[in-house]
Amino acid sequence: xxxxxxxxxxxxxxxxxxxxxxxxxxxxxxxxxxxxxxxxxxxxxxxxxxxxxxxxxxxxxxxxxxxxxxxxxxxxxxxxxxxxxxxxxxxxxxxxxxxxxxxxxxxxxxxxxxxxxxxxxxxxxxxxxxxxxxxxxxxxxxxxxxxxxxxxxxxxxxxxxxxxxxxxxxxxxxxxxxxxxxxxxxxxxxxxxxxxxxxxxxxxxxxxxxxxxxxxxxxxxxxxxxxxxxxxxxxxxxxxxxxxxxxxxxxxxxxxxxxxxxxxxxxxxxxxxxxxxxxxxxxxxxxxxxxxxxxxxxxxxxxxxxxxxxxxxxxxxxxxxxxxxxxxxxxxxxxxxxxxxxxxxxxxxxxxxxxxxxxxxxxxxxxxxxxxxxxxxxxxxxxxxxxxxxxxxxxxxxx
Amino acid sequence: xxxxxxxxxxxxxxxxxxxxxxxxxxxxxxxxxxxxxxxxxxxxxxxxxxxxxxxxxxxxxxxxxxxxxxxxxxxxxxxxxxxxxxxxxxxxxxxxxxxxxxxxxxxxxxxxxxxxxxxxxxxxxxxxxxxxxxxxxxxxxxxxxxxxxxxxxxxxxxxxxxxxxxxxxxxxxxxxxxxxxxxxxxxxxxxxxxxxxxxxxxxxxxxxxxxxxxxxxxxxxxxxxxxxxxxxxxxxxxxxxxxxxxxxxxxxxxxxxxxxxxxxxxxxxxxxxxxxxxxxxxxxxxxxxxxxxxxxxxxxxxxxxxxxxxxxxxxxxxxxxxxxxxxxxxxxxxxxxxxxxxxxxxxxxxxxxxxxxxxxxxxxxxxxxxxxxxx
Numbered sequence: 001x002x003x004x005x006x007x008x009x010x011x012x013x014x015x016x017x018x019x020x021x022x023x024x025x026x027x028x029x030x031x032x033x034x035x036x037x038x039x040x041x042x043x044x045x046x047x048x049x050x051x052x053x054x055x056x057x058x059x060x061x062x063x064x065x066x067x068x069x070x071x072x073x074x075x076x077x078x079x080x081x082x083x084x085x086x087x088x089x090x091x092x093x094x095x096x097x098x099x100x101x102x103x104x105x106x107x108x109x110x111x112x113x114x115x116x117x118x119x120x121x122x123x124x125x126x127x128x129x130x131x132x133x134x135x136x137x138x139x140x141x142x143x144x145x146x147x148x149x150x151x152x153x154x155x156x157x158x159x160x161x162x163x164x165x166x167x168x169x170x171x172x173x174x175x176x177x178x179x180x181x182x183x184x185x186x187x188x189x190x191x192x193x194x195x196x197x198x199x200x201x202x203x204x205x206x207x208x209x210x211x212x213x214x215x216x217x218x219x220x221x222x223x224x225x226x227x228x229x230x231x232x233x234x235x236x237x238x239x240x241x242x243x244x245x246x247x248x249x250x251x252x253x254x255x256x257x258x259x260x261x262x263x264x265x266x267x268x269x270x271x272x273x274x275x276x277x278x279x280x281x282x283x284x285x286x287x288x289x290x291x292x293x294x295x296x297x298x299x300x301x302x303x304x305x306x307x308x309x310x311x312x313x314x315x316x317x318x319x320x321x322x323x324x325x326x327x328x329x330x331x332x333x334x335x336x337x338x339x340x341x342x343x344x345x346x347x348x349x350x351x352x353x354x355x356x357x358x359x360x361x362x363x364x365x366x367x368x369x370x371x372x373x374x375x376x377x378x379x380x381x382x383x384x385x386x387x388x389x390x391x392x393x394x395x396x397x398x399x
Numbered sequence: 400x401x402x403x404x405x406x407x408x409x410x411x412x413x414x415x416x417x418x419x420x421x422x423x424x425x426x427x428x429x430x431x432x433x434x435x436x437x438x439x440x441x442x443x444x445x446x447x448x449x450x451x452x453x454x455x456x457x458x459x460x461x462x463x464x465x466x467x468x469x470x471x472x473x474x475x476x477x478x479x480x481x482x483x484x485x486x487x488x489x490x491x492x493x494x495x496x497x498x499x500x501x502x503x504x505x506x507x508x509x510x511x512x513x514x515x516x517x518x519x520x521x522x523x524x525x526x527x528x529x530x531x532x533x534x535x536x537x538x539x540x541x542x543x544x545x546x547x548x549x550x551x552x553x554x555x556x557x558x559x560x561x562x563x564x565x566x567x568x569x570x571x572x573x574x575x576x577x578x579x580x581x582x583x584x585x586x587x588x589x590x591x592x593x594x595x596x597x598x599x600x601x602x603x604x605x606x607x608x609x610x611x612x613x614x615x616x617x618x619x620x621x622x623x624x625x626x627x628x629x630x631x632x633x634x635x636x637x638x639x640x641x642x643x644x645x646x647x648x649x650x651x652x653x654x655x656x657x658x659x660x661x662x663x664x665x666x667x668x669x670x671x672x673x674x675x676x677x678x679x680x681x682x683x684x685x686x687x688x689x690x691x692x693x694x695x696x697x698x699x700x701x702x703x704x705x706x707x708x709x710x711x712x713x714x715x716x717x718x719x720x721x722x723x724x725x726x727x728x729x730x731x732x733x734x735x736x737x738x739x740x741x742x743x744x745x746x747x748x749x750x751x752x753x754x755x756x757x758x759x760x761x762x763x764x765x766x767x768x769x770x771x772x773x774x
Contacts (some may be wrong), residue, residue, distance in 0.1 A: 001401055001402060001403065001404060001405060001408065001468055002400060002401045003400065003401075003402065003689055003690075003692060003693050004400065004693070005400055006400070009400075072400055255771055258769075258771040259771055259772070259773050262769075262771070262772075262773030263773050266773070279762070279765065279766075282765040282766070282769070283761055283762065283765045285765070285769060286712075286761055286764050286765040286769045286770075287712075287761060289709070289764075289769045289770040289771050290709045290712045290713050290761070290764070290770070291683070291713070292770075292771075293687065293690060293709050293713070293770055294683040294684070294686045294687045294690070294713045295683070295686070296686075297686030297687060297689055297690045298682055298683060298686040300400060300402070300686075300689075301402050301685075301686060301689070303400070304400050304401055304402045304403070305402070307400075308403070317682065319675075320678070320679050320682050320683075323679055324679060324683065386672065388675075389671065389672040389675035389676070390668070390671070390672075390675075392675040392678055392679075393668075393671035393672070393674060393675050396678065397651055397665075397671070397674050397675065397678065398651065398655065399651065399654060399655065399665040399666070399670075399671045399674060
């Protein structure tokens, strides 16, 4: 048993940190320190910088452009990006659809899509949820019917994150109505520019446009856009969701936000003193820090176990990471908002509207409430935290 | 980075586990508890034979050269079985001081500890001290060529079976000063001891020292006390994880067999989610117990103090949740003295409180700046 990173891994951490410090565009960093989601331009620009360095697709095999890092180095890299803070490589491309194509796709699909995914030449989005298929994902109804050399797609997807930026969508479609519900689903790739596709924005409670409804009306895609076998799409979905949960621990991101929180809590006053001097507030922060340390060690355990597994299957304890990771992020976002006190009340982003000439509130206060409201999504998406509990009860507890 | 056990560690865990499985079932434990000592002298000999009592001491001193992680792995097994013997007090606490004592003392005492003939205890708690290691009213002063200790210590775990006490006593400074606290070794013949049973089925004592001749271990002893307590907290974390895992497993087994409304209660989602939350709490505590081993070995005393405080918080919180929920999910049966579940709950409750509960440590850690440094 050796609970420390090796000297080489620590050296690697310094290398990554130095590279990010030198290469991350200053405007992107400032934007993200303020707690805002990076724009499409920022994500693409940064991922291309990473790709040129050979670091855009840490999870992929070397054959497809991966850097060949150990699980520990992948973790260090992810954490350093989050702590910088810098945009992470686009998850839909790099952590979701890419690995599915690598695992289940044909050689032609790999050659066609993977290099473009790594460089965000194509921006992908995820077509899983439907109005009637949320937690019960396998209850999805969007149909794909084979017609000669094509699939004809009809139906609706929803909660489609950043579909407004997307060039492609990966979809779960029902391809066999007669089969048991998990067994009649296929994983299909579809260009977003095809006739018959309509994207409608959904504005979330904080006022942002992240998610969309996507409608398919007799959309025709070539037959070779099927990934894996027909009616075996559920295997792809489970594989993808397992990978997704792993990424949701976001230990580095929470650490970065706690740092930010402590800086804000030194500036914000309460009772004439810095807020950080209030024992009750300090205690609430510390409670989360302890949870985060435990989560960090849990992530390390999962990584260490993964380094010894070569079956490519996601580790089942990822449900723990998802639940704790999202609870911690939500908790920090709530404390950040509380730290701003009444100055959390400003709606939207005054900088974008150019209306902050009156200095309405301290710069650090903007958007904190919005993030708090927006982050309530975290315990809902990627398999709600209740679904994670169902998975644990069934998969490990034998209940 | 590797969380797997080495081959030697696996062998150690397996042998301890097998011994305890054979000789320390819940019914056997009840018998041990009823003995005069309140624990089993036969098991104590068995631990000595297995090498558990000499494990953490250097080979040169007559020990087996084990590390903190080995001690912790044994603690986990002790937790799983709720053993009653003075292993923790003798080997982890007493042993912690002994390993840091002068070579002549180690040469004299380690072989006796290892063969089971010498039992140790740590006399620290005082009526006013609560969990503060530096709050010491017991005094020590020079007399003739040596030292004498005067004062009264409470909640001395296994104080009624100890042959020697490591005692914190003040020779200089005010009642809560960090300086002026010595660590002394006192023979039980020079102490007045009143033993009693603790809520977890163990033993403890009130110990009074009246002009007790004492051997000086460390004149400015607080750093040594903190180092020993940090190791003890790591061992307690593993012990707690052992208890939690057993309480959780028992609860799951019960949920699968107990029928109500015509089906196993484990088929109800509300209860499944509680069981899943217990698993999350268990995994977080287990992760933190690994961190405890790292933190206890930290050479920077401030870092170490923050680290072990965080361990106490997480392990305490997880233990409370798992302990309380294991009782709740069982229902009435777990309220009975006859059934093991409640005993795990009681041990977890006491484990949390040893060297300060989660509430004590969260405050200390918050006052200390927390774990994440603002850039």
